[in-house]
Amino acid sequence: MADGRTSFALGQAMMYHNFGLTVQTFFFGGYSVLILLATRLFLQRGLQKMSTRVLCALSLFMYCISTAYWAYTVADVVAATQNYIDPANTQWATFFTQVSVPFTLWNAIVLINFVISDGIVIWRAWVICRRSHRVYLSIPSTFLLLTIASTSGLIALRTIDIVKPGWLSHAILTRAIDIMQLSNMTTSLLSNLSATGLIGIEAWRHRNTIKRAFKRKTTKVNQVLLLLLESGTIYCSTGVIGIISQLIRLPHGTLNDLLVPVNIQLAGAYAPALLLLISSRTSADDTEFLGTIPTSEMVNDTRPNGFASNGRLRERALVVSALRFAVNPDSSDPEQAYATTSSFSPMDVNSPQRPSQEERQEKSIREKRSDLTYVE
Template identity: 25%
Template sequence: MAFPDTDALALYGHAITLDLVTTISESIFCSAYGICFAIALYSIFRRGFTSRVRLIMLFVVIYLYAASVAQWALDMRNAFVRIHSLLMVPDVAIADRAYQPTAKYSALQVALFMFNMVIGDAVVIWRTWAIYQRVWSIVLQCICLLATFVFALADVICTSNGNIKTQSADASKICPLAEGTAWTLSIVINITCTKLIGWKAWRHRKMMQQLFPGKTGKMSGEKTLWILVESGFVYSLLWTIVFFCDARYHWDYASQVFTSLARQMAGMYPTLIIVIVNLQRTVWEEPLTDIVGTGAVSRALQWAPNSNGSAMTDTFRTERGEIHPDAGIGTTRETPVMQ
């Protein structure tokens, strides 16, 4: 009986270990996502379905989670199939055993991940628009989102048809760059949106310090903005790490852990944004009683209509905001006092 040589055994062991690392790490991340998904459903049902925006929220949350669970299930299936193939299919070359039984699902896995990433970026852009209520704030991000979708679609097509690179000169140029370009554009979208939300949070804090110099701590609306900034920073950092790990250290154990995290984070992060928005009160929902005297006075200051009869709130004629119950965060426009 002929036994495989040392190199072949090392290849076996390395491939099996990578499968185990991927399976265990992604199972942990998927479980954490399940908790986040349950909280998201609770936050949506708690507020009710009084508008189409909340119905869209529910659809997005369910789709993202279903796609992430499908990715986890495919990765689990592929791991077990590869282990079986490596150990129990001797009539296939060792170099091909880890890939042959799972190749037909590669395009589906790429599609699930890429489109989760695109939808997640769309949620981030929606958050930025809801805070600013200005088209200029999302023009660049929308262009990047469209380009991300195009390159994501190209990556799926290239993965599903392995021979397309040799059949078309254009495909041979686009396919090697499609995935990396989509990742880069996604990182640009998240960094840009995080900076814009951070700028709004800083402006709001400076305004509150001028209006209420004796007030310590952050108001709930401001806390929501800073939570969005911090989570956006962490997500952008993780996305950048995963991008470089996947590009340079594809078979490293740490790379596999980060890649498993990315598969779940693509859906988890936008779900977290929806949770934060639904569970936190808006800037204009928080009472001003603790800031400026009695409740009657604070309500008058908070909800008094403008002289022009609009639905906008005029607080000390310094900051004007619109009430957007479905957006989750009140938007503000500062007058020259802050400029």
């Protein structure tokens, strides 16, 4: 009777292992498609900008971690299945021990994906927020530092446990690991919530500014900001579900044991998925995921009148935010044509002085005739 119960428990554990691997493989396959498309997009746009190179490198690094974790999960399930089929086989039992013992270390290493993803969210919020509001980013940054500390602590303790087996058998160390695991998920969630909240505030301010200036509620920039807000909210919801799932007991472990592999894949896929979503709504010239873009080529002409050698008005090179803003075509006031209608602060790298009245009138007329957009 006891052997029957033991066999049933082992079979039930194998069912959970295989189900978890199946779900993880499904999300890993989707993640692989996203990283392939995102890498193709990176190469098409070029890797000249430092921010683009950093984001590309981080995306590939997170994918490598997720791939290694998925491969290790496959090996763990295979070893557990072999041990379940023939527990008396010493060779299979040895393989199962070699795979299952370091698995706890891998569960700690993959938390790096959450740290990097949280950092990307804060980086994105830093780009979007106006400079006077960037001081509030210290809130999510503090939570990010706490997440880094708990992740580092877990990796260190799990490594010591492998080097010195039985070292974590003390109750106080086991309790410390439980606290670190819970605090890791909590601080990661709080970091994302605060950063997403700041993005929501900027999106609301921009919408009101555009509504007052242009008498319309929706612009391409507003759509991108709304997309960032919605995606951030969805990503935060996965963290909430992860914390709640720790409280739901199953016959074998908790619900969180099944969701953690999925959340790891989602954390890695978040950045490339968001990049592709934004790119589907805007062109490469309209937006960069991070950093700034030059609005026009600099003209090597130092004439003070603001005109190039061909007699046309010289374009000024601006370092601006990564989003484009349209000028009001119905405005006859050249001052309004140059009014900042967003929370992004341009910086003229050619001259700190504003263009003269004559230059503004000339540029306003030329823009209306050509029906072009001005990058603010």
